[in-house]
Amino acid sequence: MTAGYDIAVIGGGIMGCATALRMAEGDMRAIVLDQGDLGQGASGSNAGTLSLQIKRVKLMPYALKGHHEWEAMGESVGFRKTGGYTLAFTERESELLHERQTLKAKAGAPIELVSNNHIRNAEPNLTQKVISASYCAEDGYANSSLTGQYYRGRLRDQGIPYRERCPVTAISQVGAGFALNTPQGEITASRILIATGAWLKPTAAMLGVDLPVNARINTVSVTERLGPLTSTVIGHATGLLTMKQKANGTVLIGGGWQGRGTPQEGRGEVTASSVQPNLALAQFALPALANARIMRSWTGFEANVPDFYPLAGALPGMDGAFVLGCVRGGYTIGPYISKLMGDFILDREPELPLFDPGRNFNED
Amino acid sequence: MTDPIDILVVGAGPAGANAALAAARHGKHVVLLDEQEKPGGQVWRAKDSSILSAPQTPEGSAGDALRAEITKAQIDHRGSTQIWQIERQSESWDVHVIRDGEVEKLTSKTLVLATGAREFVQPIPGWTKPGVVGLAGATALFKQNLSPPGQRTIVSGTGPLVFFVASEIRRLGGTVAAVITPNTRRDWVAKLPALVGRLDLALRGALWIADLMVSRVPIYWGCAVVSVEGAERVEGSQIQKLDANWAPKGETWNIDADSLCIGYGLIPSIEAAQLSGIPISHRPDLGGWVPDIGEDGATSIDSLFLCGDGTGIRGAAAAELHGALAGLSAAEYLGAETAKERNILRPRFNRAVRFGLAMTALNIPRPGLAMLTTPDTIVCRCESLTQTRISQEVQVGAASTNAVKSGLRAGMGPCGGKYCQTAIARLIAMHENRPEAEILPPMPRPPLRPVSVASLSGEFNYDDLPIPKPAPL
Numbered sequence: 001m002t003a004g005y006d007i008a009v010i011g012g013g014i015m016g017c018a019t020a021l022r023m024a025e026g027d028m029r030a031i032v033l034d035q036g037d038l039g040q041g042a043s044g045s046n047a048g049t050l051s052l053q054i055k056r057v058k059l060m061p062y063a064l065k066g067h068h069e070w071e072a073m074g075e076s077v078g079f080r081k082t083g084g085y086t087l088a089f090t091e092r093e094s095e096l097l098h099e100r101q102t103l104k105a106k107a108g109a110p111i112e113l114v115s116n117n118h119i120r121n122a123e124p125n126l127t128q129k130v131i132s133a134s135y136c137a138e139d140g141y142a143n144s145s146l147t148g149q150y151y152r153g154r155l156r157d158q159g160i161p162y163r164e165r166c167p168v169t170a171i172s173q174v175g176a177g178f179a180l181n182t183p184q185g186e187i188t189a190s191r192i193l194i195a196t197g198a199w200l201k202p203t204a205a206m207l208g209v210d211l212p213v214n215a216r217i218n219t220v221s222v223t224e225r226l227g228p229l230t231s232t233v234i235g236h237a238t239g240l241l242t243m244k245q246k247a248n249g250t251v252l253i254g255g256g257w258q259g260r261g262t263p264q265e266g267r268g269e270v271t272a273s274s275v276q277p278n279l280a281l282a283q284f285a286l287p288a289l290a291n292a293r294i295m296r297s298w299t300g301f302e303a304n305v306p307d308f309y310p311l312a313g314a315l316p317g318m319d320g321a322f323v324l325g326c327v328r329g330g331y332t333i334g335p336y337i338s339k340l341m342g343d344f345i346l347d348r349e350p351e352l353p354l355f356d357p358g359r360n361f362n363e364d
Numbered sequence: 365m366t367d368p369i370d371i372l373v374v375g376a377g378p379a380g381a382n383a384a385l386a387a388a389r390h391g392k393h394v395v396l397l398d399e400q401e402k403p404g405g406q407v408w409r410a411k412d413s414s415i416l417s418a419p420q421t422p423e424g425s426a427g428d429a430l431r432a433e434i435t436k437a438q439i440d441h442r443g444s445t446q447i448w449q450i451e452r453q454s455e456s457w458d459v460h461v462i463r464d465g466e467v468e469k470l471t472s473k474t475l476v477l478a479t480g481a482r483e484f485v486q487p488i489p490g491w492t493k494p495g496v497v498g499l500a501g502a503t504a505l506f507k508q509n510l511s512p513p514g515q516r517t518i519v520s521g522t523g524p525l526v527f528f529v530a531s532e533i534r535r536l537g538g539t540v541a542a543v544i545t546p547n548t549r550r551d552w553v554a555k556l557p558a559l560v561g562r563l564d565l566a567l568r569g570a571l572w573i574a575d576l577m578v579s580r581v582p583i584y585w586g587c588a589v590v591s592v593e594g595a596e597r598v599e600g601s602q603i604q605k606l607d608a609n610w611a612p613k614g615e616t617w618n619i620d621a622d623s624l625c626i627g628y629g630l631i632p633s634i635e636a637a638q639l640s641g642i643p644i645s646h647r648p649d650l651g652g653w654v655p656d657i658g659e660d661g662a663t664s665i666d667s668l669f670l671c672g673d674g675t676g677i678r679g680a681a682a683a684e685l686h687g688a689l690a691g692l693s694a695a696e697y698l699g700a701e702t703a704k705e706r707n708i709l710r711p712r713f714n715r716a717v718r719f720g721l722a723m724t725a726l727n728i729p730r731p732g733l734a735m736l737t738t739p740d741t742i743v744c745r746c747e748s749l750t751q752t753r754i755s756q757e758v759q760v761g762a763a764s765t766n767a768v769k770s771g772l773r774a775g776m777g778p779c780g781g782k783y784c785q786t787a788i789a790r791l792i793a794m795h796e797n798r799p800e801a802e803i804l805p806p807m808p809r810p811p812l813r814p815v816s817v818a819s820l821s822g823e824f825n826y827d828d829l830p831i832p833k834p835a836p837l
Contacts, residue, residue, distance in 0.1 A: 037767045044770055057837060089826060100837055129826075149771035152761045164763060224778060224814065238834040248773075256835065267641070270810050272449050272460045272469065277829045280821035284829075290818035295778065296809040308836045328835065 003177040005031045007345065008189035010168050010180070010203055013043035014334035015324045015341070016195035017151035017162075022342025024158050031187060032155060033180070035167035039148030041197045045300030046331045047220045047254030048078075048144040049242040051233055052109035053086045053101065053136050055329050056308070060107035061352060062333045069335035070142050077150050078143025080247065084233035085119055086134045087126070087285060093237035094132045100237075101134040111136045125229050125288050139233050141244045141252075144331060171206040176320065191320040193345065198263040198301030200311065200325045209315055212361050213325065216304045217259040217268045219275050221297040225249035229288050241281045251289065253282045259299035268299035303327055306361040312341050316358035323357045369395050371694045372459055372472035374447060374636060377405020379672025379683040380478030381430050383661075383691030387476075388437045390692070390700035395470065396434070397461065399813075401443040403427075403434050405480055406500060407680045409507040422568065423507065448811035448820075450475070450639050457640075457667065465819050474667045474694045477637055478687055479674035481630035481651065484786055486729060487737045490592030491626070492745050499525050499627030503532070512538025514623025518601050520544035520589040521627040523727035524569045529625050530581065531572035540581045541621040544603055546610050546628075546733065547726050548586040558722030561715050562681065589626060590616060590736055598624050611732030629727030630677045631786060635808040637663075637670055646801035648728060649721065650676030652786060653805055660706055661690025669694050677727070679720030685713035734790055743791075744784040746777020754788055758795045765789055765806045775806050778814065 007023060009016040012034030020030040032038070050070055055063040070079050086101070088094040098113065105111045114135045119126065122135075155162050163184055170181040177190045196203045198215035226249050234243040241255040257278040261268040275297050283289045303325045305311060310333070315321035324341045326333050340350035373384045376398035384396040400409065408427030434441055442463065449460040457475040461468050483498040485491065497505070497513045499521045505511060512533045518541045519530040530540045559566035576583060586606055593600040600620040604612040630651055634644060637655035642663050644653045654676045661669040671690035672683040689709055692702035737743065739752040749772055762768045765775070768788055775781030775788075789803040796803075811820075 037762075037764050037770075040766060040770070054835065096834065103837065145770040145773075145776075147770075148767055149757075149760075149762065156761060222776075223817070238831055240831055240834070269451070270449065271451060272458070275810075276467070276820050276822065277824070277831075279817050280824045281829055281831070283817050283821045284824075284826055290816065290821075292817050293814035294811055294817060294820060295776070295780070295814055297811065298807075298809050 003188045003190045005029050005187070005189040007191040007193060008033060008178065008180055008187055009193045009195060011195035011197060011199070012038040012151070012162060012164070013041050013195065013197055014039065014147060014151070014331065015197070015326065015338050016193065017155060018335045018338030019193060019195065019324060019342045019345070020160050021154055021158060022339045023345055024160050026342070026346040026348070028346060030160055031189070032160065032162040033166045033168060033182065033187070034162070034164050037148055037164050038152050038162060039150070042300045042302045042330060043334070044144050044147040045220065045298060046144050046218065046302070047242050047252050048141045048331065049233055049244065049254065050141055050332050051084050051136065051139040051235055051242070053084060053104065053111055053134060053139060053235055054239050054242070055104070055109070055332065057103050057107045058309070059329060059333060060104060060109055062336055063329060064108060064138070065336040066333040067138055070332070073142070073150065073335070077146050079140065081138070081140040082232045082244070083135060083137045084139030084235060085114070085123060086235040086237060087130050088132045088237040089129050089284070090131065097132060097134055097237040109136060110138055123230055123232060123234070125286060126234070127285055127287055129284070141233055143246070168203070168206070178320070191322065191345065193322045193324060193341070194315065195324045197325060198303045200303055200323065202264060204315065204323065207315065207318055207321060209318060211311065211323065211357065212305055213311070214304050215263050216256065216302040217261055217299045218254065218302050219257045219259050219270055219278060219297060219299050220252065220254040221275060221279060221294050222253070223251045223289070223292040224295050226251060226292050230286060234285060236281065236285070241278070241285060243282050243286065251292065253279060255281070261299065263301045268301055270297045270299055302330065310337060310355040311357040312337055312354040313344065313356045314358070369393055369470060369472035370698055371474050371476060371691070372457065372470060373397065373476040373478060373691070374459070375405065375478035375480055375672070375674070376400070376403035376441065376443070377478060377480050377672060377683065378407060378680045379674070379687030379690070380405070380476065381434060382684045382687035383476045383478060383669070383671055383694070384439050385433060385437055386688040386691035387695045388439050390695040390702065392695050392698060392700070394439050395472070396439050396441045397445045397447065398443055399446055403431050403441060403443070406504060409504060446813045446815070447636065448813060448815045450636060452641060452665070462815055462819050465816070467819055467822050474669065474697055475640065476661070476669045476671065476690050476694050477640065477674060478672040478690070479633040479636050481632050481673040481677055482782055483627045484629050484631050484729070485626055485783070486628050486733050487741045487743050487751070487787055488589065488591055489738055489741050490594070492742055493592050493594055493598055494596070495594070495598030495623045496592055497623065497625050499529050499625050500630065502529050502625040506532045506536060510536055512536045513625060514598075514621070515539060516541050516621045517623040517625060518542050518544060518589065518619055518621040519625045520601070521625070522546055522629055522729070523723050525627065527569060527572040527576065531575050534575065534579065534581075540576070542619050543576060543581060543583045544587050544589055545583070545585060546588050546606050551726060555722045555726060558718055562719040565681065565719065588612065588733065588736060589624065592624060593618065598622055607732060609732035610730035611735050628729045628733065629724065630673060632674050632676055634674060635812055637674065638808045639810060639812065640668055641665060642668070642670070647676060649724065650678070651724060651728070660693040660710070661686060662693055667697060677720070677724045678717050679723055682713060682716035682720040685709055685716055689713060734794070737787065743787050744772070744774040744777070746779050747773045749774050751791065754791055755795060758792050763792060763796055765792065765803060768792070769806050781806055
């Protein structure tokens with residue numbers, strides 16, 4: 001068999017597109033396939049927060065590199081380095097904040113604990129009920145709505161073919177390569193990369209591989225355009241609030257509150273019982289939000305595995321098949337870990353270690 | 365309040381109100397919700413209390429009769445109530461509403477959605493100027509405030525509504541500068557067989573036209589307003605002939621006026637049905653995208669029923685009967701015997717549909733009308749995006765309404781895409797050379813109407829917020 005492509009990338013989110021771009025630099029002929037539009041899964045539906053303060057300690061080197069990638073993409077993805085505050089409203093949260101931010105600072109994030117006066121001067125519209133807060137000058141945000149537009153443009157510029165509305169319905173091993181069934185015809189490739197985010201499990205299952213991936217259903221809400229209220233990225237000690245006012249005046253509110261639905265059904269739903277306390281927490285932190293109208297709430301499916309670390313490496317027991325998925329902080333880390341993944345597939349030594357998808361997930 | 369609701373009806377227009385009445389006759393506990401204070405919907409909108417002494421119209425009488433019936437039937441009608449979220453539970457529906465700024469959750473065994481329709485306006489240069497009102501929007505003004513939209517108004521658009529609006533403006537003391545309609549007299553003659561089925565309605569239409577002719581209001585058949593003139597607000601409009609495909613041709617001419625009513629038919633409001641989990645299909649004969657329904661308003665979810673213009677534009681007369689059928693279906697689902705009653709109603713409904721669809725056919729814009737939107741015309745008013753800007757985005761690969769929305773914010777403004785998405789979908793279909801039926805509308809998002817953070821937060825104590833366990837370190 002003569003394979004049509006060197007590699008078929010299944011999943012056109014940040015991971016799939018950025019890895020395809022990296023591999024193209026190494027002269028690998030890739031094609032990117034997505035069941036919907038590029039960048040409309042978690043890559044395009046998350047709250048866009050780029051905050052080292054909510055990244056896991058062990059992932060800090062990756063997150064720092066990720067921030068640099070976003071900064072380089074700049075205006076075309078709506079990047080803003082605003083700095084960010086994480087707030088504690090109770091003694092318990094304050095302890096949690098101190099404990100966690102100290103460890104994260106040790107891991108290399110420029111996080112400092114700040115005085116209440118400091119935060120009142122910097123963000124005068126925040127509630128006076130802040131007990132303690134931390135600050136990270138590296139923090140900011142990008143506009144996740146622009147993910148699809150950005151990567152579509154990059155793929156086109158590099159001459160990398162992509163197919164949208166092209167779900168892969170079956171994968172078979174043919175000789176040393178793979179044949180993929182799609183409604184747009186069969187696609188053959190010497191290798192495949194599975195980068196389908198919350199759909200990793202059903203995709204790998206087409207090759208008989210069971211990945212321990214389930215989905216989180218994160219809720220995000222956005223207000224109408226408002227006058228200036230806040231200029232930094234605001235978080236909560238528990239990680240259950242992220243909030244930033246975009247350049248256009250809208251305030252985006254997230255924090256990982258769970259909706260319902262499954263990726264397999266293709267439909268995530270906002271639940272009132274989840275979005276209401278999310279907004280109440282936002283209003284508690286920023287009382288001036290009370291009169292703002294919510295224009296939209298939505299959910300995005302985020303991949304999740306038992307140890308909450310990325311999947312990045314060879315698909316267990318399957319030559320020529322690779323998997324890339326990033327659990328927690330995938331938006332921040334995605335553009336960077338995709339470069340590592342591309343290097344790995346190109347048989348180059350990645351700058352930082354990958355995360356073996358065949359590991360024992362019960363150890364941390 | 366603690367009494368469980370049997371049937372929750374959303375929308376108190378001709379369809380919803382009749383669904384509620386029909387179900388209540390079978391002893392079901394019905395709650396009827398609507399955004400307006402009083403039942404009647406858009407077509408039978410209640411008059412403002414300050415003008416109750418105003419002369420009566422057939423719409424007003426029908427609305428008053430309906431309101432009286434609802435009161436008499438002791439239906440639990442809750443006006444001024446907005447729905448922001450619908451959630452299906454295993455044995456019931458949770459409908460989350462806002463009333464007087466307070467959130468409330470209503471739980472019902474069944475749900476009847478009668479969400480009606482909104483207007484389609486083909487964007488033309490100047491259509492966002494003050495003084496331009498939708499045709500249907502104008503009727504709302506008449507019915508509620510009894511005021512014409514200006515001193516001298518051009519009335520433009522398709523179907524019977526254009527003549528009704530012109531006739532109402534005259535009745536309310538305004539001047540109609542001209543009636544401009546893409547339909548030709550031949551289009552109307554072709555619909556005569558269907559009109560015969562509802563002579564009463566046909567006669568009213570004939571009277572509106574006769575009134576305009578007698579008072580020498582010029583009627584331009586087979587024409588359209590192609591641009592709105594004026595520096596700050598409407599000062600006039602440019603008019604042009606249309607060909608058989610409704611593409612503009614030949615010379616344009618100007619008519620002076622301080623206001624313009626314009627509309628090209630109705631589009632079903634399907635967002636609540638979509639949020640409830642009902643698939644949609646593209647049906648140009650019914651006004652565009654419609655939820656998939658079966659007989660008597662049944663759906664793929666056995667406790668959910670849909671009726672009225674929200675399921676396809678069939679007009680108010682059909683909506684009344686469709687509503688009654690759906691209300692009876694819901695009652696039947698809850699154990700009532702309604703088959704006989706529905707068998708009697710169904711032929712009447714089918715007759716009304718025949719008339720309604722003939723009117724809808726006159727309303728549906730033909731493809732050439734899209735040419736009225738010039739490259740510099742604003743298509744998305746919330747974000748001030750021109751047709752050129754949207755076309756550019758499509759040409760660099762944004763091949764779906766969701767992709768255009770994500771890339772340009774077209775549909776993320778206060779209107780939530782209600783005014784721009786039909787035009788945007790047509791642009792994508794044109795550039796991609798794909799049928800419109802393949803270009804789905806964007807995913808609907810709650811809240812169904814913008815709602816304040818304070819309303820959604822409600823009263824809360826920080827300590828009571830159900831804050832889950834923190835993310836792993």
